[in-house]
Amino acid sequence: MSLGYETKPVGPKFQIQVVVNGKAREHLARLARDAGCTTAMYAQRLFDAAFAARCGVSGDAELESAIGVAKVDMTSVAPSGEAPAPDAAAMEIAAEVAARFGVSLDTIRGRSTDATVCAARAAAIREVFRKRPGMTNKQLGAVFARSHDRMSPILVKLGLARKGPRA
Numbered sequence: 001m002s003l004g005y006e007t008k009p010v011g012p013k014f015q016i017q018v019v020v021n022g023k024a025r026e027h028l029a030r031l032a033r034d035a036g037c038t039t040a041m042y043a044q045r046l047f048d049a050a051f052a053a054r055c056g057v058s059g060d061a062e063l064e065s066a067i068g069v070a071k072v073d074m075t076s077v078a079p080s081g082e083a084p085a086p087d088a089a090a091m092e093i094a095a096e097v098a099a100r101f102g103v104s105l106d107t108i109r110g111r112s113t114d115a116t117v118c119a120a121r122a123a124a125i126r127e128v129f130r131k132r133p134g135m136t137n138k139q140l141g142a143v144f145a146r147s148h149d150r151m152s153p154i155l156v157k158l159g160l161a162r163k164g165p166r167a
Contacts, residue, residue: 018043036147086142087135090128094143097124109145122158129160 020028025039032042095105101120108121121144128135128143137155138148146154155161 016047034147034150087132087139090132090135090139090143093128093131094124097127109143125154126158126160129155129158 028043028046029039032039035042037045091105094108098105098108098120101108101116101123103117103120107117108124110117112118125140125144128140135143136148137151140146140155141148141151144151152161
């Protein structure tokens with residue numbers, strides 16, 4: 001019986017290969033792209049977070065250090081390992097819009113597809129776009145925890161697509 005994974009020694013660590021269906025692979029790749037990292041990096045962070053969440057504090061300092069028994073904010077990971085700092089004024093605008101809808105800024109920065117959250121997110125993007133017109137897609141993405149390449153289709157969908165070259 002195959003368990004869908006295998007381990008291989010790689011120095012002091014082990015490589016684990018996980019077999020998933022195509023739909024799960026596509027979704028994982030999309031999440032990784034949105035987080036600005038490779039699928040393998042995202043999968044490693046998912047494993048670390050799941051292991052830490054499931055196994056929790058063990059009292060073994062070496063194990064806890066290895067798995068990072070700390071919250072990992074995967075939405076702000078850029079390919080270089082450093083995310084651009086979100087524009088403070090834009091974050092404040094987005095927080096004000098979120099409050100008008102009765103949700104938190106963290107909620108609209110998240111992945112929820114709830115109708116109220118989506119409406120709040122769209123309204124916040126519109127408001128930030130209108131009040132901070134010089135922001136690049138990368139800067140907008142940092143505010144809404146999205147990669148810059150995810151902002152273009154979002155802006156098109158909201159009727160905010162930019163025309164011509166950017167200065």
